[in-house]
Amino acid sequence: xxxxxxxxxxxxxxxxxxxxxxxxxxxxxxxxxxxxxxxxxxxxxx
Amino acid sequence: xxxxxxxxxxxxxxxxxxxxxxxxxxxxxxxxxxxxxxxxxxxxxxxxxxxxxxxxxxxxxxxxxxxxxxxxxxxxxxxxxxxxxxxxxxxxxxxxxxxxxxxxxxxxxxxxxxxxxxxxxxxxxxxxxxxxxxxxxxxxxxxxxxxxxxxxxxxxxxxxxxxxxxxxxxxxxxxxxxxxxxxxxxxxxxxxxxxxxxxxxxxxxxxxxxxxxxxxxxxxxxxxxxxxxxxxxxxxxxxxxxxxxxxxxxxxxxxxxxxxxxxxxxxxxxxxxxxxxxxxxxxxxxxxxxxxxxxxxxxxxxxxxxxxxxxxxxxxxxxxxxxxxxxxxxxxxxxxxxxxxxxxxxxxxxxxxxxx
Numbered sequence: 500x501x502x503x504x505x506x507x508x509x510x511x512x513x514x515x516x517x518x519x520x521x522x523x524x525x526x527x528x529x530x531x532x533x534x535x536x537x538x539x540x541x542x543x544x545x
Numbered sequence: 546x547x548x549x550x551x552x553x554x555x556x557x558x559x560x561x562x563x564x565x566x567x568x569x570x571x572x573x574x575x576x577x578x579x580x581x582x583x584x585x586x587x588x589x590x591x592x593x594x595x596x597x598x599x600x601x602x603x604x605x606x607x608x609x610x611x612x613x614x615x616x617x618x619x620x621x622x623x624x625x626x627x628x629x630x631x632x633x634x635x636x637x638x639x640x641x642x643x644x645x646x647x648x649x650x651x652x653x654x655x656x657x658x659x660x661x662x663x664x665x666x667x668x669x670x671x672x673x674x675x676x677x678x679x680x681x682x683x684x685x686x687x688x689x690x691x692x693x694x695x696x697x698x699x700x701x702x703x704x705x706x707x708x709x710x711x712x713x714x715x716x717x718x719x720x721x722x723x724x725x726x727x728x729x730x731x732x733x734x735x736x737x738x739x740x741x742x743x744x745x746x747x748x749x750x751x752x753x754x755x756x757x758x759x760x761x762x763x764x765x766x767x768x769x770x771x772x773x774x775x776x777x778x779x780x781x782x783x784x785x786x787x788x789x790x791x792x793x794x795x796x797x798x799x800x801x802x803x804x805x806x807x808x809x810x811x812x813x814x815x816x817x818x819x820x821x822x823x824x825x826x827x828x829x830x831x832x833x834x835x836x837x838x839x840x841x842x843x844x845x846x847x848x849x850x851x852x853x854x855x856x857x858x859x860x861x862x863x864x865x866x867x868x869x870x871x872x873x874x875x876x877x878x879x880x881x882x883x884x885x886x887x888x889x890x891x892x893x894x895x896x897x898x899x900x901x
Contacts, residue, residue: 526882527746 546848549573549611549635551602551626552618553581554710556640560615561589563844569613573597575605576618602626606633613851616640619710620725621718624649627664631656636663636851638843641728642871643864645720646892650868654861665847665857666864668732669839672846673809676733678823679794679801683737687816688796691739693774698727699788702781707757714757716893721749721759723871724893727779732867733792733808740771741866746883747874751900753782758900759893765874777874 517528520535523543548569550560553576564571573596576582582598585591599605606614606629614630615638616623624644630637637657643666644650657664670676682688702722712718719725735742747765754761762780769775791812793802798817804810814822843859850857872891877884879896 521746 546570546612546851547572547609548613548615549575549605549609550615550617551575551605551630552616552640553578553585554617554619556617557585558589559840560617560638560844561585561591563840564615566841567844567848569844569848571596572611573599573605573609575599575602577601603629606630606635611635613638613848619712619718620720621645621712621715624653627653628656631660631662631664634660634662636665636847638665638667638847639864640667641732641864642666642720642724642868643861644868645717645724645894646890647865647869647872647888648890648892650861650865654865657861663847663850663857664861664864665843665850665859666861666867667840667843668729668859668863668867669843670729670733670807670809671736671859672839672842673803673807674825675803675805675809675811676792678811678825679737679792679803682799682801682816682823683794687819688794688799688801690797691771691773692795692797693776694734694737694795695776695791695793696727696730696734696778697789697791698722698730698779699783700726700781700790701783701786701788702726702754702761704754704756706781707754714754714759716758716896716899719759720871720875720893721751721757721763722761722781723749723763723777723779723874724759726781727763727777728867728871730779730790730792730808731777731870732863734767734775734777735866735870736863737792737794738769738771738775739773740769742767742775742870742873742886743770744768744883744885745870745873745877747777747877749875749878749899759896760878760900763874763878765877767870 521528546569548564548571574582577600579600614635616626617640623639627637627639707714745767749760749763751761761782765777767775789804790807791804792808800815802813804812811822846858869888873884873888876891
């Protein structure tokens with residue numbers, strides 16, 4: 500079963516959109532992603 | 546100016562109409578199936594005009610010595626036929642995609658340059674009045690900095706379309722919806738973009754046509770060197786018929802969406818300091834179907850460029866740039882990751898087996 504990226508509760512559980520991670524890693528991301536939070540996007544656009 | 550058309554298929558009538566409008570002397574047409582040539586001439590009112598029909602383009606070139614030749618044969622032979630035309634000393638108008646590989650496109654550009662001949666790929670949608678209006682606004686800096694752009698091609702290419710000819714929907718002779726149809730919009734996207742595409746990540750699927758080899762839907766994200774982003778969505782799976790082709794551009798001071806059948810109508814024009822959209826003159830002959838009226842303008846420009854000894858408005862380099870972006874999406878799908886441009890050496894033949 501896929502992790503949910505849409506429901507606010509899921510954000511609260513730190514399951515952010517795979518899109519963010521894809522940008523950060525510079526490549527595709529397979530779902531469900533493991534262990535990634537928006538905090539890791541810090542510094543993306545200096 | 547003596548002119549010949551090589552390839553008498555689906556788009557050939559547009560070429561002959563544009564050649565007539567440009568007052569070219571149509572000396573001959575060519576198709577391996579002679580009856581297609583005869584039917585084309587009948588359909589375009591040239592049946593009794595003395596236009597000769599050939600099955601072999603090399604024989605046509607040898608006997609007719611056209612000054613300008615148009616290549617509208619199947620995509621897989623565009624490069625080979627165009628090179629033969631250039632070698633015979635003819636300027637060339639070539640349907641899109643100008644070639645299926647970058648090495649072929651490079652050779653065409655090189656040989657045209659070496660011989661001082663014009664090479665004009667048919668990216669005629671650049672001449673759509675709505676497209677020209679957008680380009681002029683961008684050139685004038687009306688949008689400020691660009692944020693992003695979005696291209697959508699939502700058309701219907703059903704089984705009957707693919708069954709028209711064996712070469713359609715094959716990697717080696719055609720490519721899929723991005724290569725054959727969406728390449729017009731991809732050319733426009735690249736033309737409107739701030740800088741050059743430098744990063745592409747794409748995915749393809751064959752969802753509705755199991756008997757073809759190629760994609761019938763493709764999606765890509767693109768980053769340009771200036772930082773702007775873009776998306777590409779191309780599909781031939783729209784039920785029950787063509788829906789739209791749109792190009793949206795979003796800048797600091799401007800939001801514009803071109804739409805209609807083939808990005809030939811201004812649907813949204815919100816630009817700082819402009820109360821109303823620019824006035825668009827009706828295209829000659831209507832031009833509201835998917836082909837627009839651009840072939841007329843393209844032929845007028847190409848023939849003027851030849852007479853005046855200048856570069857045409859649309860160049861071989863433009864055709865190569867559009868091809869490169871399509872190939873980058875293909876390669877991204879094939880490798881499963883992002884691709885950086887410029888792209889070195891890739892052709893649709895390497896896509897064989899993508900959708901078993």
